[in-house]
Amino acid sequence: MSKIVVANCFQETNSFHPNSTTYEHFNVHFGQDLFEANRQDISGALNVFSRQTNIELVPAYGAGMGAGGTITQACFDQIAEECLEAIEKHSTNAEALYFSMHGAMAAEEEKDPEGYLLEETRKILGPNVPIVISLDMHGTVTRRMLQNINGAAILHTYPHIDWYQLGKRAASMLLRILEGVKPIIASVYTPTMVRGDELKTATGVHGTLIRHCEHLEERNDVLAAGIMLGHPPTDVPEQGSRIVIVTDDNRELAEQEALKLGTDFWALRARMQCVLYRVEDAIKIAKKSDGPVIFSDAADATSSGAPGTSNAILKGLLQSDYAGRVLFPIRDEPAVEKAMEAGIGRTITVPLGGTKDPRFIPLEVEVTVEMLSTGKYFSQGNGMGNAGPLAILRTNNITIVVSTQPSVLCDYSMYLGLGQDPKKFDIIIVKLPHTPHHLYDAWAVRNMTIDVPGAASPNIKTLGHKIVPRPIYPLDEDMSFIPSVEVFS
Ligand SMILES: [Zn+2]
Known part of the structure; x- marks a missing residue:
């Protein structure tokens, strides 16, 4: 039996909301309650896992809500402590971990809550236990996150209609990693904040990039291809968009496709602004x-x-x-x-x-x-x-x-x-x-x-960012930038 631990930490922070998010705003689930919470991404993952006969699923912890203001540090400290304690409790003989996340959390002091949770989870599980995450597309994937995971699945649709499929994609990737494929993550960051109709998957230019990702995912040596758009209302140091390609030991393909998508994304930045x-x-x-x-x-x-x-x-x-x-x-x-x-x-x-x-x-x-x-x-x-x-x-x-x-x-x-x-x-x-x-x-x-x-x-320029990296489009419209690829494996 392979023991797979499941956890969830999910909130979309709006740094410009006048009020803070506190612990009371979160729906917190310990143990089995996490599976009863009917989260679509987790349900999709359970669908995939349940078809395996040799898997023991262990729900550890979940803390989730929709969107809200900056998370108070006390709230994040409590959630992080509860979450990591639950993961540690179930870590003995754990062979893998699926972590359902949003990607746009920000606390008063910790501006990369997901990165912190993944770094600490990695310390608990050690270097050899695969960690796969699933993410909303409206968030920031930080380097710290990428350094501590083995794979990431990202929503493909906006408006979001593929939550269930997202969980299925994450779980399928995790099973393949358990079977022995060697994930290589290539990622291209672009300093962009995007909004508007062109992000609608069915009709906008973003959809053309997503269809390329889906085409890539049909290949046997591609475990996942996705785009984190960033989330302009979250004022964080690594704000921006990111292509994330995960292949099975095919570094060249991962780099090439991440760079192609990142270059295309950067070229489309002006169209991906709101009219x-x-x-x-x-x-x-x-x-x-x-x-x-x-x-x-x-x-x-x-x-x-x-x-x-x-x-x-x-x-x-x-x-x-x-x-x-x-x-x-x-x-x-x-x-x-x-x-x-x-x-x-x-x-x-x-x-x-x-x-x-x-x-x-x-x-x-x-x-x-x-x-x-x-x-x-x-x-x-x-x-x-x-x-x-x-x-x-x-x-x-x-x-x-x-x-x-x-x-x-x-x-x-x-x-x-x-x-x-x-x-x-x-x-x-x-x-x-x-x-x-x-x-x-x-x-x-x-x-x-x-x-x-x-x-x-x-109207991104009116939000009043103080923390995002500069230069960043569209705050610095005339900036130049050459996309480059980073590899995490
Ligand atoms: Zn979203």
Whole structure:
């Protein structure tokens, strides 16, 4: 029997979020609980491992959440201690370790949490036990991470739909390493921060690079090929993008393909920036459109770690003479409380926005309370959703869905559950950079990313980086750079 230890540490840090992430924000799982947590990447890995008869799987530890602010050092210290203790406890006779990670964690002091965990895990397991990791594509792979692993699988799709396959790829690679293949990792770093529509796998230029990776992965001597895009809202010293190619003992191929992809990636850097519209211009375009228009507020996307309390687009709409029907979501706990106190049908004046983000000054808006809800709704595919106490407020042509849970701001099912079919509006504000095609883009006539402030602004130069390496594109637009390959084996 081969004993394989499984661990997980997963969070996407947004360094520009005004609040910190603490231990209470994480879902922590010890032992068997990790396998009960229904993580898709781990489920995919379990699918592969379970087909082997000679494997003993040992779930050690998991600490995961979505996106949030910088992790307090105390929180990371606690998670690291618990995680490493659990790995150590199960390390006797362990033959391999699968570590499910995100890649965009950053703590107050430790700016490379994944690198720290992998370095310490390597010390526990020794040099001969293979470690394979799986990663979201929105993160930083550091040299310290690459020095302490034997293989990495990276998500191939954005919007992300291959979590399960990601786990399967990682597990398959780990099994091949156990069978005796000799992994060689070649990696090319580019000093780039990228955003925008060209990163969508199905339609953007990034997809053409991914299809090359997938083609490579069909070869028997290629264990994995992937691209870490970097994550601009995480302000860390090794910020940038990285090609990661893992071959079976074929150094030349690994180097050649990593360099080719890295060179192509660098050449495409300007295209992989977001096309942005000023809110006034977007409203003008919406007026002339003959169908529903999406305003993407990527800057306040809770999925990218922003608080979801931006009122910038609402302000633009209120200051305009736009008369079409508008659906605007926001997170604002005090406004929901006020609406609850007033009751359905009452007209009140509430400050809206900025509650968790001092970038935004609350807007005093006169609204009618149209609906109050516990926020429980049936979410397609995910069972019951919970938006927390919620209010639907109306000011003239604008329907404002005020929630208290940040994560659900853009759940399409929540709108349907509340009787607010997005298709019945003329402008729909979506607090996400991109959504699966069928939700909005399939029926909207336009989708514009609005240039407004926010912790996750795709206008990268406005974020206020202090730690990223310089020069880096697009902060230093005229920089020159020649990609080169690094090998880890
Ligand atoms: Zn991602």
